[in-house]
Amino acid sequence: MRGPKSTHQILGPIFRSQITGAANIARIALNTNPAGTAFIILGGAFLAAYQLASLYVDIAQLADPIRRHWPRIVQTTTVLALPAGYAIGARLTAQAARVATAPWLAVLPWSERAQRRAISQAAIWSCAPLASAFLGSAWMAGLAATAPRPLLSACAPTAAFASAYAAATARKLRSAINPAQERPRHHSTRGPAWPPALLLRLDQQRPSWAGTWAINPSASRPALWWIISLLLAAGIAACITLVQHWPWPSLIVGIIGGHIAFLATLRAAPLLSPVLRAAPLGFATAWAAMLRLPTALSLCGLVCAAPPALAASPTAWQSIPGVTLSLLLLNALFAACLATTPGSRRQAFVLHTLGLTVIIQQAAEYGLAYGALAAMLIFALSAFLVRKARRRYRANG
């Protein structure tokens, strides 16, 4: 017996859940009157169109060097498309599998084969628009640079993206349904083992354990491949630093690693929990307590990267305050984004990525002063939004 009449029936709930999630995020984000909503949508569309046109003009201006290096650019894009396709494929397939194996569906009498087919169909439906967008962007870039055979050149990275996506889907499909590979539910009879006990000592100031709660040990325990990738990147950066007597590779990996640690650990911050909102505790105190432990973990990443930099160039210590400040500013940007949208960490990630992209783009195109100005404007916007979040937290305040 197949249970649900056909596999396409599962696509409905999967896509509905995606659309409902996106709609909920948009509803919370655009919690304003219709004129404000129209302003945000039209303004956003205008800005996006402006950025695309600006990118097109930039590529056209750089047409000569792009044409000269076109084969290498295509090769590099193809190589980069592989991890991107794999990561996106793994994420979207996992999401589809979560819906397809939800308890309300798991109790229905439908076959594992039908379940598998439904998840793969959902993955294909998600991949098709992404691959088309990828192909279109690469083709347009080729056209703008008047590169030779732009469509054919765009096909190689798109094929790499799609293959990596398919590989990730196949791998996730096996682990999502096969009960033999299903890990037993972790049943801890001890306190949280992550983060390490040494760092937990930092979390006993008033209010105690808020940082541990924000970190959510079960969700943020780093996966082995993440640890290996970071160690590998740190190792390569340390080698380059020591061989070239140039401290920056290690310091940059330290900033990126520290910031990833902060993003990964703060994503579960429960600012809207009734435990906090019904307690005699202000928004700022609660948020500061939530930030304590993730910030410490983040700075640990930087501390690990400092010795090779100092060994390579003793004058590197002069850069360390600036590097630390940069890391703290990056962390503060994400903390502000998350504080503006405490109910949706996905929205916070989107805001943070957009903000960073704008800052980097402005700094790269017009110089550091414009990058700093963009950062200040983003912080001012965040401060305005945090006021709204504070009102939601306090409700009566």
Place this chain on the structure above:
Amino acid sequence: MAEPPALLRAHAIAAGYDRHRVINAVDLGVRSGEWLGLLGANGSGKSTLLRALTGQIPLLEGCINIAGIDLARAPEQAKHHFGAAVDGADLPQSLTPRQYLEMVASIRGCHAYAWPCGDLIAALSLTSWMRTRIADCSLGTRMKVALAGALLGGPKLLILDESLNGLDPVANWRIRHILADLVHNRGYGVLLSSHSTETIALACTGALFLDDGRIAHRWSATDLAQGPRQFEASVMRVLGETIQ
């Protein structure tokens, strides 16, 4: 004889989500030595009312005073005067009960085992669960942890949202007796929402029936003293009238 002081006074309050009103024109009060039960059908607005009373959602109208302090004007001071037992699903799942209680105690500025009624951990048989993550605890254990958190520091007003659900009979009996002792002998006040007419008849000194966000009926201590069976019949009559 002077009336006991009001621990909670809600005057003509309206609250809801976005612009939609879920509760409307609700007046209620809990005095020292009172245990008020809150009854109502599913979706009648009980949890919304308790969220408004604990300062989790804003008021659209009216005002709430906790021990004489306006909750809207001074939320942090007002919240020092009540303990709310949150739903088990809202507890910090990644912490252990011990860490949760330490967190609540640190916010309230008291010792992590400062209950007004002796060792609540032992009384509720929580000892073996204190180092287990809350996510791995059963529904009943989580409710016990939430109750222990509400009582920490001895706030005079306790706001309990279906907090006796899921407790085993022994724990249910013990916590009812602990709360009754606090209310009748120590001047505490309790507001308890529940679907159990028996619990309300046995424990409470007054009860309210909430229907469609409004108070549809009130029972006095004399009404409740007639026993669980009479009270259940009375609730059914009110329920029938509201449906009609």
